[in-house]
Amino acid sequence: MNLRSRGGRLYHALVSGYGQFCAVARALDVLGERWTLLIVRELLLGATTFTDIRRGLPRIPRATLSSRLRGLRTAGIAEATGGDYRLTEAGLALAPVMRELARWAVSTDSAALTEDDLDTAALTWDMQRRVDTSALPERTIVLAIEFTDRQATDRNFWLHLSRTSINLCRQDTGAPVDVWLATPTTAATRWWLGHVSWAQLLRQPGVRVHGDRDLQRQMHRWFLHYMFTPQALSETAGSHP
Numbered sequence: 001m002n003l004r005s006r007g008g009r010l011y012h013a014l015v016s017g018y019g020q021f022c023a024v025a026r027a028l029d030v031l032g033e034r035w036t037l038l039i040v041r042e043l044l045l046g047a048t049t050f051t052d053i054r055r056g057l058p059r060i061p062r063a064t065l066s067s068r069l070r071g072l073r074t075a076g077i078a079e080a081t082g083g084d085y086r087l088t089e090a091g092l093a094l095a096p097v098m099r100e101l102a103r104w105a106v107s108t109d110s111a112a113l114t115e116d117d118l119d120t121a122a123l124t125w126d127m128q129r130r131v132d133t134s135a136l137p138e139r140t141i142v143l144a145i146e147f148t149d150r151q152a153t154d155r156n157f158w159l160h161l162s163r164t165s166i167n168l169c170r171q172d173t174g175a176p177v178d179v180w181l182a183t184p185t186t187a188a189t190r191w192w193l194g195h196v197s198w199a200q201l202l203r204q205p206g207v208r209v210h211g212d213r214d215l216q217r218q219m220h221r222w223f224l225h226y227m228f229t230p231q232a233l234s235e236t237a238g239s240h241p
Contacts, residue, residue: 030075031094035060036068037101040077040087040094045227046129048084058121099236102228113193118185120147121170123192124157128168130224136163141215141222142175146182148206161222179211179219194229 018025031037035057042056054065069085072078077091087094105111124145140162147155160167160175181188184206191201198220201207209216225232 030071030077033068033071035064036071037094037098039065039068039072040091041098043078043085043087043091044095044098048086050083050085053085055125056122058119058125099228099233103233106228106230106233113189115186118189120150120154120157120185123185123189124159124168126226127192127223128159128166130226131159131161131166131222132224133161133163133166135218135221136161137215137218138163141179142177143219144177144180145188146180147185147188148182149184149186177211179209179215181219182206182208192226194225194231 017029020026031040038057038060039053042053045056047053047056050065050069053069054060054062057065069078069080072091073080075090076088077094078085078087140160143159143161145157145159147157156170156172158169158172158175158177160169160173183201184204187196187201187204187207190196191198196204202209209219
């Protein structure tokens with residue numbers, strides 16, 4: 001075995017590590033800092049730019065994101081080319097780790113969803129990257145979402161959906177809206193996480209949908225849903241060592 005400094009260990013020599021031979025400790029030396037695994041998650045989900053990563057993690061300070069990206073690059077988990085970031089083979093190998101962390105979170109009360117976890121910017125960003133473009137109508141659709149329990153800065157979002165492009169806007173562009181969804185944040189988040197069905201969401205207090213009736217009937221099929229719903233996790237159970 002080669003005991004000389006490797007990329008990840010060299011990185012962690014610069015910060016405080018656990019100083020243990022255990023493989024779990026050594027992994028946490030590299031990945032255990034706040035935000036690091038969530039940045040890996042964003043890269044696994046297709047983010048390639050600093051801006052896109054921040055849109056998936058709207059609460060991360062810019063300086064912290066820069067620092068964590070440098071650490072991931074030094075550790076050999078990510079690399080940057082022309083301003084774009086991507087995971088290396090070592091980074092891609094973390095995909096099943098993410099899945100198992102999600103499986104643990106949905107199966108234990110220790111990581112239950114709380115009010116502090118609700119974030120309309122992160123929710124709508126995840127929705128826009130999980131659109132099934134093949135299920136969309138031939139023309140561009142504008143879906144307006146109002147989170148009725150949020151303040152003005154986090155209340156209104158517009159999704160411009162077409163088979164060739166998906167755009168999330170935080171300001172009204174003036175384009176005609178085809179369907180409006182008004183919902184409390186908790187109800188929408190529980191639907192997105194797979195805790196309730198679309199039909200159950202529509203029966204929740206304070207949830208209203210209006211606009212084109214044909215599109216109202218179709219709209220729940222436009223989204224592929226959260227990557228780690230209980231159903232998705234059950235389908236992947238046993239598919240890897």
